[in-house]
Amino acid sequence: MGSRISPMLMVAFSSLLMVLATTTGCGGDPDKQTQPPGASTLELRLPDSAGPLQRPATRFDHALHTDALESEGCAVCHDKGGTGAILGPFLTLPKNASRDELMDSYHHKCTGCHQERARRRAKAGPQTCGDCHVARQSLPVARTSVSFDASLHQRHASTPGFDCNTCHHVFDEGQQKLVYRKGEESACAYCHGGADDGKKLSLRHAVHTTCVGCHLERLQKRLSRGPVQCVGCHEPSSISGIAKLKSVQRMERGQKDSAWIKALDAEFPAVGFDHAAHEPLAASCSSCHHHKLAACETCHPPTGKPEGGYVGLERAYHQGDSERTCVGCHLAKTRTGDCAGCHARPGAQPSQSSCSVCHNGPASGVQEPDRPPTQEVVLQPLASFSEAFPENVTIGLMSHDYKPAVVQHGRIVARLDGIARRSKLAMRFHRTTESLCAGCHHHTPPGMRPPPCSSCHALDEKTGDKPGLRSAYHQQCMGCHERMGIAKVGCTDCHARVGTEEKR
Known part of the structure; x- marks a missing residue:
């Protein structure tokens, strides 16, 4: 009871506590506890069918292991199992494996490896429960997925020794094996779903086994290859470093350059759709054909059906909050970049006059031409400045603390006109230079001289159903500047204070 602890034992005990604190996560680096896990971090947990977790899920740093085991190769963890594949699965268990079997498999493979390495004094990982199962703040993994778009597809297709059957295959029921069928190439996701x-x-x-496996095989042969580490395909900075090809060869699947889109007994005229013009604008075929390469009505008939999630044809074309529909995709384009100033303002919606831009074909039941017309829209040049189209507009109706604001009307219109002329989508829907006016004069028919803003927006701010004049000016002007990234949104950027010199 009265014995003393020796100084050497105290030092040893203190050192042990420091090691435990830095390895178990009980008192580790607080910054690492609150930072989102990197792209190479996986969360190892039992499937939901195994019941609730008894300990926190384990975070597994794949990059840390691949670096440590580089000389030993992937087969240390990914057993090929006699398949001949260069990259086998981590665990191979029956679907009906019990909870104990699942746990024992992880512990045998992971902890067993750590213990074996420790016995031969090699660098090893944790060997006790608390070292792996650490309670941490729940943070999403900072991981994204590379988009296998047309540019990346072209990079693979143009690789020497590659052709379509290198990657594309279907399962032949008669032969009970994977075979290549020319003309049936499709996106991987059409067959491979969310679970085995x-x-x-x-x-x-499928992607990790086939794609990463191919990259590893080419690495062994010292050939040019894609990423073999998680960050190469899942870290935003790595993905952004993949250069986009300026010219991409068209992926031929017997598609027409253009076609008429129509529904049986539809009241509206048919839509002339330029398929060839849309192809280079989409990331891949599955951007529009998201479940199979087929016409939209195959999965989305007018009344809907289970294969298409009961989404009818009208919604499949027109639903504005989905980027997979025609209207939704167009709206998404208008709400970013240079178009956002006019199109991303609150309440902005396509006008009813927009319908005729697409529905420009023959009426239902009328024999349409073999090929839809691809009409080029040519915008007329802007009009010269005049009383009806002034170069500058002075807004001074509410001048009090600030002097009147001089709006560079001509310069603004010229900027918007240039933006529209650089976009085929904008030219198609604007059709006339007068349509630019609707960005600010939002209730004036195109071609008519707009009335003063005060005609609709009263000086009294308590009008209820619409903004007062002061709010209308500031929402319209400052809102446009903010959405388009224009820095001048301060009071004196537009009008000088009373008692100061006019800003130039």
Whole structure:
């Protein structure tokens, strides 16, 4: 009871506490506890079918392990299992494996490896429960996924020794094996879903086994190849470093250059759709054909059906809050960049006159031409400055603390006109230079001289159904500047204070 602890034992005990604090996560670096895990971090947990977790899920740093085991290769963890594949699965278990079998498999493979390495005095990871199962703040992994777009597809297709059957295949029921069928090439996600289904791998497993496996094989042969580490495909900075090809070869699948889009017994005229013009603007075919390469009405008939999530044809074309529809995709384009000033303001919606821009074909039941017309829209030049189209407009109705604001009307219109002429989408829907006026004069028919803003917006701010004049000016002007990234949004950027010199 009265014995003393020796100084050497105290030093040893203190050192042990420091090691435990830095390895178990009980008192680790607080910054690391609150930072989102990197792209190479995986969360290892049992499936939901195994019941609730008894300990926190384990964070597994894949990059840390690949660096440590580089000389030993992937097969240390990914057993090929006699398949001949260069990259096998981490665990191979029956679908009906019990909770204990699942836990024992992870512990045997992970902890067993750590213990074996520790016995031969090699660099090893944690070997006790608390070192891996650490309670942490729940933070999303900072990971995204590379888009296998047309540019990346072209990079693969043009690789020496590659052709379509290098990647594309279908399952032949008669031969009970994967075969290549020319003309049936499609996106991987059309067959590979969110979970393994028998021998059919999930999209995630198929991509990692096939794509990363190919990259590893080419690495062994010292050939040019794609990423073999997680960050190469899942870290935004790495993905942004993949240069986009300026010219991409068209992926031929027997598609027409253009076609008439129509529904049976539709009241509106048919839509002339330029398929060839849309192809280079989409990331890939699955941007529009998101489940199979087929006409929209195959999955989305007018009344909907289960295969299309009961989304009818009208919604499939016109739903504005989905970027997979025609209207939704167009709206998404208008709400970013240079178009946002006019189109991203609150309450902005396509006008009813927009319908005729697309529905420009023959009426239902009328025999349409073989090929839809691809009409080029040519905008007329801007009019010369005049009383009806002034170069500058002075707004001084409410001048009090600030002097009148001089709006560079001509300069603003010229900027918007230049933006519209650089976009085929904008030219198609604007059609006339007068349509630019609607960005500010939002209730005036195109071609008519707009009335003063005070005609609709009263000086009294308590008008209820619409902004007062002061609010209308500031929402319209400052809102446009903010949406387009124009720095001048301060009071004196537009009008000088009373008692000061006019700003130039």
